[in-house]
Amino acid sequence: MHQAKTTCPYCGVGCGVTATVDDAGTLSAVEGDREHPANFGRLCVKGSALHETLGEQGRLTRPRVDGVEVSWEAALSTIAERLNTLRAEHGNHSVAAYLSGQLLTEDYYVANKLFKGFLGTPHLDTNSRLCMASAVAGYKRAFGADAVPCNYEDLEDAELIVLVGSNLAWNHPVLYQRIKVAKERNPLMRVVVVDPRVTDSCEIADLYLGIKPGSDAVLFNGLLAQMAAKRKLDHIYLERHTQGLDEALSAAQQTAGSVAEVAAACEVDAERLETFYYWFASQLHVVTLYSQGVNQSSSGTDKCNAIINCHLAGGKIGLPGAGPFSITGQPNAMGGREVGGLANQLAAHMDYDTPGAQDLVSRFWATDNLEPSLPNGPGYKAVELFDAIERGEIKALWIMATNPAISLPDTARIRAALEKCPLVIVSECAADTDLLPYADIVLPASGWSEKDGTVTNSERRISRQRGMLPPPGEAKHDWQIICELAKRLGFNEAFDYAHPHEIFDEHARLSGFENSGVTQRLFDISGLVGLGLDGYDALAPIQWPVTAAAPHGTARLFEDGEFATLDGRARLLPITPRGPEKALSEAYPLRLNTGRIRDQWHTMTRTARAPRLMNHRAEPFMEVHPEDAAQAGVNDQALGVLTAATGEYRARVRVSNAQRRGEVFVPIHWTDRFTGNARSSALIERITDPVSGQPEAKHGAVALAPLATAWQATLLVADAAIASLPAMPDWCESDYWARIPMRGCQRWQLADCATVSDWFAPLAEWLPAPASLWSEDAATGRLRAAGVENGRLTWWLMVGPPNELPGLAWLEARFNETAISDTHRRRLLAGCDDGAVDSGPVVCSCHQVGQTAIVDAILQGDTSVEALGARLACGTQCGSCIPELKSLLEEERPHARAKQIPASEVV
Missing domain, CATH: 1.10.10.1100 (BFD-like [2Fe-2S]-binding domain)
Incomplete structure (x- = not known):
């Protein structure tokens, strides 16, 4: 038995994890790394369940070409041949890649190097475009670089913390706990929550502003105007370190108006708004934490700059406990940007418009004498990329570690584009995702416990993710797959890496290459060059820049007031607020908001493997205000339908006063693998921010109606019996279904509008064993039945609404027994022991x-x-x-x- 220190693969907090690997080679337990400065031993429930998500079941283990399993040699040779053919016929720009914040920095680096450097195509983008692009664009416009100025210690040193569009308690729980503890230690610390929804983050709030969706820029323009009116601008800081105040302030004064006018525009109480403005203007040590609620908008970049303007205007930056702090959604969204993972980047934080960048990168990669050369301009951003596929412009697409068939807006159109694309290559670790049916070539990739490399968290901290287990079957690491293909394409020397430490060393060398003078770049980790294998394996968490002048890293940026612009000054920008581009209408009167929930991650390919993570919110849901529910004729826990111009969404209704009137919230996680029609992205149109290219996922327009059903049922089927069922059983054609993994069995919630006159006829077709026990009440349409085969429970069925369900923990235990006792058999239809009490949700x-x-x-x-x-x-x-x-x-x-x-x- 031994322990290894690694990094959590979920959100951008970047928590350290200590994993225990037993003598049998199984990762048997995880706990928070008490020495890691991101979490000091804390882990959220998802991180605590990491070891429960492992195992070879459900993993891809062999390459597939056109649906047939083949050797790696055959798969890579086929890719090389097809790519060369398409490039010869349609040009280098007909090839593209779509990457993920789930990749390690080393994977990202070689992918970017291959596509932009050696294949000569600019069309490489990442799913970070969906969550972080507006924050990146805002930082670059203001500071001259994609540079988060703060660190997590600032959350503990602040006098005021403002949460904007961030349900920190659910989405970044470890940071939320750090703030909560800091607040207990410092009773003078105040927390303001700005969010259309009353979320769990409000538990620590001293002030809550339930603003109208999309009114963030009005709110912060009003703040800037009030700071000026109350003489709370830091004129010394502004004169020495910034430019653009006059234009920014003029725009704020023209668009915001008085406190009363801003309150009316944001639909908040004027007195509460004035309190927020007074607190912000009066305190120096202010941190504003913002996330997807700000970024995922057609004016997300402007909203970010409206926030940054206020910090620059008050000198609330470059100090302990102060700064505009964008919280990253994915574990390595920042690492991907460091190496050029966005379509508008080259590498090492250099863009196409960075002076001399193309020449510098080309010389470093030794591509200056190659044909094709580096692209001379940015490629297509995520949504644009799939538009180009739809037009037939992109002929080959390689997707790594992400699922655009679920995550991108207007999924029906995305799927149609994938269907049309002549060559779709998918690198994936899960054997069953919504994307795989569109893949011509499938490549089995390693997963979290197997991958070896680095990631960078929200505070610029680079941490090691260490491989602890061998990949299952023939699965390979992403960097290995890319390099093996590059060699078959004729680029052997440039991709001849034996270990990820060699890739990291090259990445570090490029970050410092000619990094001075006019082309001086803030991102610089040249102090980590030459670590070697031992030094790389022992690398402790460290924040960039890491240079000869800062060998131990840099905790906080801009402390000297020097920014990454040519003149060293930060920019305040004039912001004209714009509401959501997707307007409400008589046909679609409700404002849609999408987001994450506490116990799930992205499309659940990992978290759904831990059954206990399914128990908090087991089914897809929609959260609506009581008055909207009453007007639409839907009840709490009933089934409802949301319709939009692009699609529909069917889910369980949760009536909640936490919702503003006229708005509805849905989670992003459910896919066709887990439910019939609850893809949140099907409700979102392809509207993007013109600067960042980030989709407006927070501001859809929908209509709500009840889902009329003749019956509802709950069905549990043993995992061992699932193999005998079709890949998608007949009941998945019901008007509503949701699959919920449990320990030892799978649960389905089912509903349909067609009446069933004889349940036992379809039971014989649907289920792996005949009914051994049943109880039927024809008058009420209620039925309970169970199948026992060779002494083991194989299935259990209840026809009736879910609120009649017994606590399912007792039944779950029966599915894990090798033989049902007589006592338990007599209680099967009841679903619980005699006198047992349901433990509730x-x-x-x-x-x-x-x-x-x-x-x-x-x-x-x-x-x-x-x-x-x-x-x-x-x-x-x-x-x-x-x-x-x-x-x-x-x-x-x-x-x-x-x-x-x-x-x-x-x-």
Whole structure:
């Protein structure tokens, strides 16, 4: 048994992980790395379940060409032959790549080098375009570089933290916990949450501003105008270190107006808004944390610059506890940008318009005498790229570690483009994704526990991700696949790497190559050149720049007021606020908002392998305001349909006062592998920010209606029996279905508008064994049945609404028994032991504590989070469930007090 230190593969916090590998070669446990400066031992529930997501089941293990498994030699030779043919017929620009923030920096580096440097095509972009592009563009316009100025310690040193468009409690829970602890230590610290939704992040808020979606730029233009009106501008800082104040302030004053006018435009209370403006203007140590709620807009870049303007105007940057801080969505979105993973970049933070960049990169890569040469201009950004495929301009596309068939807007059109593309190559580790049916060539790639390289988190901290297990079957690392193909294309010498440390060393050398004078670049890790294998393996987390002058890294940028512009001054930009481009209408009257949920990640190819992560929100859902629900005729926990001009979305309705009237929230995670029609991106049109190219995923327009059904049912089928079923069983043609992985079985929630007169006829066709037990009530249409074969439970069915379900933990345990006892067999139809109480929806995923148990404990006198943790362990691990625990405490405390008052004292 041994332990290895690595990095979590989920969000951009970049938490350190200590993994235990047992003597059998199994990764058996994970915990937070107590020495890693990003998390100091904390992990969220997703990170804590990493070891539960591993295993060879469901992994790709052999290459496939045109649906047939082949050797690696055959696959790579076929790719080389087809690429050369297409390039010869249609030119180098007919070839493209679409990458992912899930790749390691070394993978990214060789992919960018191959496509831009040696294949001569600029058309290489990444799914970071969907989450970070506007933040990047905003930093570059203001600072001259894609440079996050802050670090996580600033969150603990701040006097005021402003969360804008970021549900930190769910999406970056470790940072949320750091702020929460800092706030407990410093009672003077204030937190403001700016978000259309009341989220769990509001639990630590001193002030909440539930602004109208899309009004962020108005809010911050108003702040800039008020700072000027109240004489809170830092004129000394502005004069020494910036330019553009007059134009930015004039635009803010013209578009924002008075506090009352801004409040009306943002639809918030004027007094609360004035309080926010006073706090921000009066404090020096202010951090503004912003994420997708700001970025995913047709004016996302302008919103980012509106925020940055306020920090520059008040000198609230380059100091401990101060700065505009964009929080990254993916584990290596920043590392991908460092090596040129965006279509408008070359490499090492050089763009096509960086003076001398093309010549510099070409000489470094020794491509200056090659034909083709480096591209002379930017390539297509993500949405544009698929438009070009649809037009027939792009003939070959290599997709690595991402799923555009789900994540890009207007998925029906994206899928049609993929279907049309003559050559689609997919590097993937999961054997069953929505993208694979469109692939001509499938390449099995390594996964998190196997990959070896580096990633960079939201605070510019480079960390090692260490390979602990061998890839399954014939799977290879992405950098190996790319280099092996490059050799077959004739570029052997340039891609002759034996280990990722050699790639990292070249990347570090390029970052410092001629990095001085006119072409001076802020991104520089030349201090890490020459580490060698041992030094690379031992590399401790470090923040760039890492240079001879800063050998231990750089914690905070712009402390000297010098920026990465030609004159060293930061820019304030004039911002004219624009609302969402997709307008509401009589046909589509509700504003759509999309986002992540607490226990899931992207398209669930990893998180759904850990059944306990499915328990918090088991089905796709839509969250709506009670008045909107009533107007549409939908009830809480009923099924509803959202329709947009581009598609529809079917899911469970959650009625919530946390939603603003006229708005609806849906999660991004569900795919065709898990449900019939709940792709959030099907509701989003291909509207993008003109500067960054980032899609406007936060501002769709939809209509809500009930999904009329004749019946609903819950079906559980043993994993061992799944193999005998079709890839997509017949019941997946129902008007609604959702698959929920459980331990030892799969659960389906089903509903349809067609009446079933005889359930036992389809049961015989659908299920792997006949009904052994059943109970039917023809009058109500209720049915419970189970199949037992060779003493093992193979399936269980309940026809009726989900609110009649017993707690499924008991049934889940039965599917994991080698033989059903007589006692358990008699209770199968009931689905629980005699007298058992349903534990209710899971609130604490770490310890699988349900709502019913929590409410019971509160009623018994455990009326604090600490008391609940002592009794039930909920809230004692990652802390993500604490906001929900507090909500339950608030709701149930009056009942608890009433229960404890003796009857004789009640008047």
